[in-house]
Amino acid sequence: MTDTPATQGDQIDLDQVWQSSDIQALLDKLNEELIGLVPVKTRIREIAAMLLVARLREQHQMSTDRPTLHMSFTGRPGTGKTTVAMRMAKILHSLGYVRKGHLVVASRDDLVGQYVGHTAPKTKEILKKAIGGVLFIDEAYYLYRPENERDYGQEAIEMLLTAMENQRDDFVVILAGYKERMDTFFQSNPGFHSRIAHHVHFPDYSLDELVQIAELMVRQQMYSFDDDSRAAFRDYLEQRVQQPHFANARSVRNALDRIKLRQANRLIRAGGSIVTSDLARIDVEDVRASRVFRGGASAETSA
Amino acid sequence: MRITQGTFSYLPDFTDEQIQAQIQYCLNNNWPIAIEYTDDPHPRNVYWDMYGLPLFDIKDAVAIMQTLSECKATFPQHYIRISGYDRSLGRATTALQFIVQRPDDEPGFYLDRQEVSDRQVRYTIRSHSVTRPRG
Numbered sequence: 110m111t112d113t114p115a116t117q118g119d120q121i122d123l124d125q126v127w128q129s130s131d132i133q134a135l136l137d138k139l140n141e142e143l144i145g146l147v148p149v150k151t152r153i154r155e156i157a158a159m160l161l162v163a164r165l166r167e168q169h170q171m172s173t174d175r176p177t178l179h180m181s182f183t184g185r186p187g188t189g190k191t192t193v194a195m196r197m198a199k200i201l202h203s204l205g206y207v208r209k210g211h212l213v214v215a216s217r218d219d220l221v222g223q224y225v226g227h228t229a230p231k232t233k234e235i236l237k238k239a240i241g242g243v244l245f246i247d248e249a250y251y252l253y254r255p256e257n258e259r260d261y262g263q264e265a266i267e268m269l270l271t272a273m274e275n276q277r278d279d280f281v282v283i284l285a286g287y288k289e290r291m292d293t294f295f296q297s298n299p300g301f302h303s304r305i306a307h308h309v310h311f312p313d314y315s316l317d318e319l320v321q322i323a324e325l326m327v328r329q330q331m332y333s334f335d336d337d338s339r340a341a342f343r344d345y346l347e348q349r350v351q352q353p354h355f356a357n358a359r360s361v362r363n364a365l366d367r368i369k370l371r372q373a374n375r376l377i378r379a380g381g382s383i384v385t386s387d388l389a390r391i392d393v394e395d396v397r398a399s400r401v402f403r404g405g406a407s408a409e410t411s412a
Numbered sequence: 413m414r415i416t417q418g419t420f421s422y423l424p425d426f427t428d429e430q431i432q433a434q435i436q437y438c439l440n441n442n443w444p445i446a447i448e449y450t451d452d453p454h455p456r457n458v459y460w461d462m463y464g465l466p467l468f469d470i471k472d473a474v475a476i477m478q479t480l481s482e483c484k485a486t487f488p489q490h491y492i493r494i495s496g497y498d499r500s501l502g503r504a505t506t507a508l509q510f511i512v513q514r515p516d517d518e519p520g521f522y523l524d525r526q527e528v529s530d531r532q533v534r535y536t537i538r539s540h541s542v543t544r545p546r547g
Contacts, residue, residue: 209471237479241472279474 121165131203132157139196143189144325145318152309153197160204177306178206178281179273181249181295183288184311187357190285191245193311197283198243207281209241217251220265228261232268239280249284250294270300314357319346323361327391332369337393342368349401364399371395413520415453418493418509428477431494431512435473438496443507444468445476446497447483449490454521454539460493480512489515519544 136154163176182190195212202210215235222228254260273282295302320343327334349355372395416422438445445467448460463483467476483492491514498507519540526534
């Protein structure tokens with residue numbers, strides 16, 4: 110940091126700045142905890158680099174407008190939008206673009222009121238909570254209901270737009286939702302589209318990535334697959350992906366939860382004495398018992 | 413007469429930055445903030461009117477400073493105080509309370525003496541601001 114205007118020859122050690130801003134640590138953590146999502150990670154890295162350079166320019170008295178930071182995350186359910194938003198809040202905080210770096214998650218219910226005059230205070234309250242952090246609006250397109258012209262969503266949208274413009278220093282808004290519906294939402298609300306600088310799309314996970322995610326979850330929860338059950342789980346995913354209501358990583362987690370349930374039941378039913386490793390081991394039978402192998406997830410209660 | 417009640421009241425009035433820093437201190441301790449105002453600064457008047465609702469779930473003092481400036485604009489000649497409430501088990505009390513705005517003219521109190529039987533005297537303090545309200 111210098112107090113005098115920078116001359117052409119000032120040396121800036123970029124590596125050192127990058128390292129000292131602990132962005133690298135945050136990005137590494139992102140890399141490690143989230144399987145796949147390569148385009149998203151690249152995008153986040155680019156944004157981080159841009160923010161860092163903007164910070165440096167500012168420190169050297171070069172003209173910088175505060176970059177617009179509002180973002181939109183599109184992707185199908187369970188692709189990690191919320192998790193990435195949380196990381197994004199940390200990154201923005203470590204670069205000093207938001208003061209506190211917390212994430213406030215809001216949906217239509219939190220912003221839009223039920224009767225005249227109810228919307229403004231509700232929206233204001235959420236905006237107040239989000240100050241100094243990131244406001245994450247899940248399924249943002251629900252705010253706008255064109256079929257009902259007296260819908261109060263429009264009021265919330267207008268307040269949001271004003272706040273996004275006037276309080277740019279105070280918080281960052283991230284809108285999230287399905288790609289197609291977000292596109293229509295932006296088309297009917299051009300104000301949003303122009304105020305959002307970064308559109309990040311979260312692709313669906315491939316089968317291999319899903320298997321890796323499952324491995325990671327299983328490891329984190331101190332369970333383990335054996336070779337048979339790993340293969341069985343791969344089969345399971347292969348079939349599950351084809352069936353309706355597939356929600357990527359979230360479905361994997363739910364499937365694992367049900368497998369753990371069956372594993373516990375199997376152990377209790379068998380009775381007798383077991384060794385500790387049996388408590389962790391997932392048997393092929395726990396996986397194969399899933400209804401997915403018998404005609405579909407439509408038979409399963411939760412997706 | 414300058415009212416001294418709550419924390420910091422013997423210090424010169426705080427600037428906005430100092431108020432904000434104190435509020436941030438409360439928030440960092442997880443004490444929800446309330447903004448209260450009154451025109452009667454009598455020491456026994458503990459129930460001031462609250463401006464809006466208590467400000468729960470707020471992380472950044474800037475949000476409270478915004479509400480405070482709204483309150484100041486609505487009540488330019490009232491006393492306004494900030495209180496931070498510690499809700500943790502075993503404490504459950506106001507942890508920090510300080511005045512952030514006073515009227516330009518603080519009329520002070522009138523001390524009333526009442527002679528009763530056996531040469532006893534009973535004292536009453538009345539706020540001038542209430543007995544002779546402005547406007």
